[in-house]
Amino acid sequence: MALIKSISGIRGTIGGAAGDNLTPQDIVECAAAFGYWVIQKTNNPKIVVGRDARISGEIVNNLVVSTLRSLGIDVVDLGLSTTPTVEIAVPMENAGAGIILTASHNPKQWNALKLLNDKGEFISAADATEFLALIETGNIEYATVEKLGSYRKDDTYIDKHINAILSLPLVTIEKVKAKQFKVVVDCVNSTGAISIPPLLEKLGCEVILINGEVTGDFAHNPEPLPENLRQLSEAVEANRADLGIAVDPDVDRLAFVSEDGEMFGEEYTLVTVADYILKNTPEGKSRNTVSNLSSTRALRDVTEKNGGTYSSAAVGEVNVVNQMKATNAVIGGEGNGGVIYPELHYGRDALAGVALVLSQLAEFGKPISWMRRNYPSYVISKNKIQLTPEIDLDLIFEKLTEKYKNEELDTVDGLKILFESDWIHLRKSNTEPIIRIYSESASEVTANNLAKKIQQDIAGILKHVVI
Numbered sequence: 001m002a003l004i005k006s007i008s009g010i011r012g013t014i015g016g017a018a019g020d021n022l023t024p025q026d027i028v029e030c031a032a033a034f035g036y037w038v039i040q041k042t043n044n045p046k047i048v049v050g051r052d053a054r055i056s057g058e059i060v061n062n063l064v065v066s067t068l069r070s071l072g073i074d075v076v077d078l079g080l081s082t083t084p085t086v087e088i089a090v091p092m093e094n095a096g097a098g099i100i101l102t103a104s105h106n107p108k109q110w111n112a113l114k115l116l117n118d119k120g121e122f123i124s125a126a127d128a129t130e131f132l133a134l135i136e137t138g139n140i141e142y143a144t145v146e147k148l149g150s151y152r153k154d155d156t157y158i159d160k161h162i163n164a165i166l167s168l169p170l171v172t173i174e175k176v177k178a179k180q181f182k183v184v185v186d187c188v189n190s191t192g193a194i195s196i197p198p199l200l201e202k203l204g205c206e207v208i209l210i211n212g213e214v215t216g217d218f219a220h221n222p223e224p225l226p227e228n229l230r231q232l233s234e235a236v237e238a239n240r241a242d243l244g245i246a247v248d249p250d251v252d253r254l255a256f257v258s259e260d261g262e263m264f265g266e267e268y269t270l271v272t273v274a275d276y277i278l279k280n281t282p283e284g285k286s287r288n289t290v291s292n293l294s295s296t297r298a299l300r301d302v303t304e305k306n307g308g309t310y311s312s313a314a315v316g317e318v319n320v321v322n323q324m325k326a327t328n329a330v331i332g333g334e335g336n337g338g339v340i341y342p343e344l345h346y347g348r349d350a351l352a353g354v355a356l357v358l359s360q361l362a363e364f365g366k367p368i369s370w371m372r373r374n375y376p377s378y379v380i381s382k383n384k385i386q387l388t389p390e391i392d393l394d395l396i397f398e399k400l401t402e403k404y405k406n407e408e409l410d411t412v413d414g415l416k417i418l419f420e421s422d423w424i425h426l427r428k429s430n431t432e433p434i435i436r437i438y439s440e441s442a443s444e445v446t447a448n449n450l451a452k453k454i455q456q457d458i459a460g461i462l463k464h465v466v467i
Helices: 026-044 057-070 083-092 125-137 157-166 173-179 196-202 228-240 267-279 298-305 317-327 350-364 368-372 394-402 442-461
Strands: 003-006 010-012 048-052 074-078 097-101 112-114 152-155 182-186 208-210 243-247 254-258 289-292 308-312 332-333 338-340 379-386 408-410 415-418 422-426 434-441
Touching: 003 097, 003 125, 010 026, 026 097, 026 125, 048 057, 048 442, 057 074, 057 097, 057 112, 074 083, 083 097, 083 112, 083 157, 083 350, 157 196, 157 350, 173 350, 182 228, 182 317, 182 442, 196 208, 196 338, 196 350, 196 434, 208 228, 228 243, 228 254, 243 350, 254 267, 254 350, 254 368, 267 289, 267 332, 267 338, 267 350, 267 368, 298 308, 308 317, 317 332, 317 338, 332 394, 338 350, 350 368, 379 442, 394 415, 394 422, 394 442, 422 442, 434 442
Parallel strands: 048 074, 048 097, 074 152, 182 208, 182 243, 289 308, 289 332
Antiparallel strands: 003 010, 010 112, 097 112, 243 254, 332 338, 379 434, 408 415, 415 422, 422 434
16 A cells, blocks of 8 residues: 655555555645645635546545635536546636546556646646645645635536647548548546547547446556557457557546557557647747657657657656747657647647547558558567665665666666667656666567666665565
8 A cells, every 4th residue: 555745746545544545634634735835826716626437536526625615715626527628627717726636547446636737737846845845734724614615516628628629720620530430449447438439429430438337447457558458459350440549547648559459559659649740830830849758769750850859858747848848849748648739738638649640540541550650660668666665766776877887877867778779767656656667679579678687787786676
């Protein structure tokens, strides 16, 4: 069981002891600290709240909403929604902040409060420091009975979100409709089931749902990785569909399955969207792109081929967004299937990714597996080590930095070692008590061997680490 407090908000497993897990006490303390911070920071006592379909979601929602109202904050409750929908709703509501109740790709026993500023973007590290300090001190003042906050339920924002996507110039509705794509969607028993199908239907697609019951009792591990998408792959082949779509429980990550049942690759979701955006960017306009340090170098290759400049950022949506703003990037995101398109908003958005990829596919005129072959072929090996109290992460990075001092090193976020044509990136997760180890090469064997080698190095540094 675990409780993690970071710039991403507060995340943990339901049940257990307060302070060690995500209990009602921890939820109230977090909501109170954030709400009080919003009042002090923005002088705008209005917060938008939305949640995915997790089993604990209704309980967490009730605790959060009641706590915010007790501070004198007006709450707009979107109910079952998606992360990008809440992000869009915050500025539409002219709210001071937003809270998304979701643990993203984590299993069903997890939940979290993800925190947004008044722009509908994740709060900065500096803001998080202030908010976390309020949790620790508990110096929070609640409203008197005459000044309690109001409550309004509003379930119209998924439709507003979809309409905003369909109004994007590069979403070619009529071309997509003409193709009459047959699409299988794995909604992993969450709010993808109430957001992706309506979008696809407005684009003239035939939709086949699997795991479409909105129960929060996920049919499989909800992270959209190949090993979790076998059912989707089989359904695409069985239904002779044009493609398969997988999203995580809060619909900010997106992965595709090709018409032959093969994985398109979540790393290539962003690459594909970027290629489409860059090819349709007029001369003289920015063609810059950004992804995090753990994402495929294929984005850099595609960017440079289209005359743009690629730059990297530390892992985390807020870091990618900051770098995108600094470089005036037209597209960016993360290799985990997260697409950030500033023309719509600065947040990972699977719905926008779906509409843009279908528009590109309609223009391409051939199966999606053929489109995948147009891009540089790299393989990322994704591994992790469970963090335990005896693991000294600083020591690991120090020893590895010394061992690989003759290679190009990047220490912006953990340690990234860049070899001539391959790389390996180690970092502490923001969302789980683990060390993530990502490696990439043009060869799957090489990528896996790089990961094994670094795990052996770590085992040598800390002899009692269980790999």
